[in-house]
Amino acid sequence: MTLPMPEDRSYLADLTDGVLTVTFNRPEMGNAMVTHMVPPLTELFHLAQAREDIRVVLVRGEGKFFSAGGDVAGFAKTLELEVPERLEVWTGRLNRVRGLVEAVLAFEGPLVVQMRGPVAGVAMIFPLAADHVIGDETAMYVFAHLGIGVSTDGGVSKLLADSVGPRAARSLLMTGARVKAEEALRIGLLNRQVAGEELETEVAQCVSRMAKGPQGALRGIKRLVREADGRTMGDHLDAERDAFLDRVVDEDFREGVAAFLEKRKPDFPSAR
Numbered sequence: 001m002t003l004p005m006p007e008d009r010s011y012l013a014d015l016t017d018g019v020l021t022v023t024f025n026r027p028e029m030g031n032a033m034v035t036h037m038v039p040p041l042t043e044l045f046h047l048a049q050a051r052e053d054i055r056v057v058l059v060r061g062e063g064k065f066f067s068a069g070g071d072v073a074g075f076a077k078t079l080e081l082e083v084p085e086r087l088e089v090w091t092g093r094l095n096r097v098r099g100l101v102e103a104v105l106a107f108e109g110p111l112v113v114q115m116r117g118p119v120a121g122v123a124m125i126f127p128l129a130a131d132h133v134i135g136d137e138t139a140m141y142v143f144a145h146l147g148i149g150v151s152t153d154g155g156v157s158k159l160l161a162d163s164v165g166p167r168a169a170r171s172l173l174m175t176g177a178r179v180k181a182e183e184a185l186r187i188g189l190l191n192r193q194v195a196g197e198e199l200e201t202e203v204a205q206c207v208s209r210m211a212k213g214p215q216g217a218l219r220g221i222k223r224l225v226r227e228a229d230g231r232t233m234g235d236h237l238d239a240e241r242d243a244f245l246d247r248v249v250d251e252d253f254r255e256g257v258a259a260f261l262e263k264r265k266p267d268f269p270s271a272r
Contacts, residue, residue: 004040004047011037012062013044018055018211018271020048024123027063032071033123038096045103055211055271057107058203059126060114064138069121072148094153097122101155104129108219110210114203115139115190121153127189128159131222134203136196141179141189143172163188214252215270 003013003020012023022044024031048054061067078086104111104125113127115135120142127133127141145152152173161169164187172179184190194202210218220243228236247253251269259266 004043006037006040008036010034011041015054017208018053019058019207020044020054020056021058021060024059024061024065024067027061027065029071030065030068030118031061031063031123032068033121034071034074035093035096038093038100042096042100042103045100045107048109049103049107054109055215056110056112056207058112058114058207059130060203061116063117065117066113066115066119066127066139067121067123068118069123069144075148097154101125101129108222109215110207110218110222112203112207112210114199116196116199118142120144122156124156125154125159128156128163132191132206133189134192134194134199134206135181135184135190136194136199137181138196139181139184139190139193141172141177141184143175143177143179145173146176212268212271214247214250214256214266214268216250216252217247220247 003015005011005013010024010026012021012025014021014023022041024033026032026034045057048057078089081089110132111126111130113130113133115127115133117138118140119127121144124141145156151157157169157173160172163169164172168187171177179187179189181190181193185193192202224236224239224243227239231239252266255268256266
């Protein structure tokens with residue numbers, strides 16, 4: 001099956017060994033996200049959720065930027081419109097972005113982000129929603145919405161608050177902060193920082209390990225952690241019990257136990 005991609009190749013998609021790699025591909029424009037990218041990108045994430053052969057999604061940027069966020073040059077064109085038409089255009093854009101956010105969050109498998117260079121604006125959807133973010137020394141979060149006189153979009157305010165806490169999120173957004181790699185690592189916006197020359201290798205090893213892991217268990221862990229907030233401990237223990245019971249009747253459990261006793265690496269059936 002052909003993977004959804006825009007005709008201008010503003011992002012690229014590749015599926016190899018269970019890893020779907022999505023690469024923002026406008027390096028000359030800082031990998032800014034143009035409007036026509038959003039529908040096929042949304043479709044791509046729906047496809048990732050639907051297909052068993054897509055076990056991990058990796059998002060990265062080509063060149064020196066992860067993504068500059070929205071295409072501000074494109075924003076300027078909407079200023080030429082009368083207010084009712086401008087509002088109509090922006091309502092459509094924001095609704096399409098909402099669909100993308102919902103598709104990204106609906107993906108139950110591991111979502112990994114490779115961060116080289118800055119990320120800003122709506123592109124923060126990806127590292128903030130990711131399960132694991134690996135960056136090099138150039139990685140940077142640029143909270144730039146205020147600079148063009150708007151509040152956040154794409155769920156960034158909630159995703160950021162979920163990542164660093166409400167007070168820290170308010171501070172970062174309301175001061176237009178630029179958070180460099182070392183600080184991003186300290187406050188949890190990066191999970192790991194490596195040297196630039198090691199980034200590709202480290203990311204490849206990470207996604208390969210996840211793609212070869214027990215898929216039901218990985219998705220179960222992601223679901224349990226996501227749904228933990230707001231549950232009582234009793235309710236969460238019930239959910240953990242049910243998730244665990246689902247796994248002990250799975251062939252991955254049989255293979256994992258056998259591999260442990262035989263002192264070898266497991267070859268999980270769900271990852272074949």
